Amino acid sequence: MRESQPDVSDAEWEQRRQAARTATEAYVLGHSLREIRKEQGIAQAQASESE
Numbered sequence: 001m002r003e004s005q006p007d008v009s010d011a012e013w014e015q016r017r018q019a020a021r022t023a024t025e026a027y028v029l030g031h032s033l034r035e036i037r038k039e040q041g042i043a044q045a046q047a048s049e050s051e
Helices: 010-040 044-048
Strands: none
Touching: 010 044
């Protein structure tokens, strides 16, 4: 992919890579939280309530 856009700087590629990593980590975390909530039988609204 890098070869198809040679005009993009190394710094820009690093920013894009970090953004993709952050987005992937957020997705995985959200999925994990959803699975935990489902196992516990807790709705999203219940999980967000503060005690």
